[in-house]
Structure formats: C-alpha cells, structure tokens
Amino acid sequence: MPVVPALEALERLREGNRRFTSGVRSIDTLTTQTRLGDLVAGQEPFAVILGCSDSRVPVEIVFDQGLGDLFVIRVAGNIVAPSQIGSVEFAAQRFGTRLVVILGHTRCGAVQATLEELQQPNTQPSRNLSSIVDRIRPSVEGLLATELRHDHEALAQQAILANVRVSANDLRHGSAILERMIQREGLLVVGAEYSLETGVVDFFDGVPATV
Numbered sequence: 001m002p003v004v005p006a007l008e009a010l011e012r013l014r015e016g017n018r019r020f021t022s023g024v025r026s027i028d029t030l031t032t033q034t035r036l037g038d039l040v041a042g043q044e045p046f047a048v049i050l051g052c053s054d055s056r057v058p059v060e061i062v063f064d065q066g067l068g069d070l071f072v073i074r075v076a077g078n079i080v081a082p083s084q085i086g087s088v089e090f091a092a093q094r095f096g097t098r099l100v101v102i103l104g105h106t107r108c109g110a111v112q113a114t115l116e117e118l119q120q121p122n123t124q125p126s127r128n129l130s131s132i133v134d135r136i137r138p139s140v141e142g143l144l145a146t147e148l149r150h151d152h153e154a155l156a157q158q159a160i161l162a163n164v165r166v167s168a169n170d171l172r173h174g175s176a177i178l179e180r181m182i183q184r185e186g187l188l189v190v191g192a193e194y195s196l197e198t199g200v201v202d203f204f205d206g207v208p209a210t211v
C-alpha cells in the first residue's frame, strides 16, 4: 500500500484549496466518477479531515478532491469525542493515511452557541446538543475571563481558533494508537481554519516550521 507522506498530503490539500479559490477544478476531480470501478476493491485516502457539519464547508469541494481522496468526519463544531478518535484511528491504521486535519471555520454556529450558553445558560438544553457544547466549552471559557469578552466579534474569532487547537491536541494525546503513530510512523495532526469570506484554508496549528 503506497503511503502518502504527511507533508506531501498537506501540499495536495493546499494546491486543491488554491484551485478552489481560483475557481478551477482539476481534471481528476471533474472526472472523478470514472474512478468508481477502481475504488470498489478498496480505498487509500491521502488525508483524514475532521470538519464541521456546516453546509458552507463541504470538504471535498473546498479542497477540490474526488472519490476516494479524503476520509471525512463531520460533526457540528468539529469536536473530538471518542467516536471521532476511533474514526481517525481506523483510517490511519487501515488505510495508512498519515495526515489528519482538524478543520474549523469562521462564524461557526456551534462555537457561537457555546459562547452564548456560557454567557447566558439555557435552563433546559437538549442533552444531545449539550454533548457538543460541553466538548467546546473547555476550549473557550478561558477567553471569557479576558478583555475579549467585551468584543463580540474578536471573542468569536479567537474561540474558533482555540477550539481547533484544543481539538487537534486532544487527538494527538487522546489515543495511545495515534500517539504511537505520531512518534514512529510520521502521522501528523494539524489544525486549520476555513474562511467563509474568502474560501481560503489557513493551516495554523501543528505545521512543521520547514513547510
């Protein structure tokens, strides 16, 4: 099984996002349905993306990728709970995928809802929704103790970045399997933010300085 090294995978994502923001599509993406037959026997996704469910951040589209390219996990607020960690372990072990991206985005409603919940607790929250808010809460509540609490826009922006950073760190250290693969097999976990305003993905966390 050919393993795509993490940094090569990262470059592919960057190139794909550049195509997306330039309004072009690669031939591979345009003709992706011709790969249907090749993929029946198996898959070799070159990156795992844990992104938000937000309809404005469709992962394959913003990275200009096609069938079989990306192993995608989407959940509101791109949180890292056990089922997400298990999904990443599965892809890394089963398919040899070496790059994992936590993809947050500007104006994330799940992060916003968490900030609102912290500032004005809802007396009867849904238990299921709370399971998402509770995952985001530790990343952002410290910000409410700073001057940022007076600046709604800046608070939301920093909360989104903090949530990505904490999620990436939870993934790096929340699993003995992933920790071992990071140390010995070149697995890389990076954090990124997609801008709804520009379409650009900024890889801002965990990217080695040489890149």
Ligand SMILES: [Zn+2]
Residues within 6 Å of the ligand: 052, 053, 054, 076, 077, 078, 105, 107, 108, 109, 110, 111
């Ligand atoms: Zn979101």
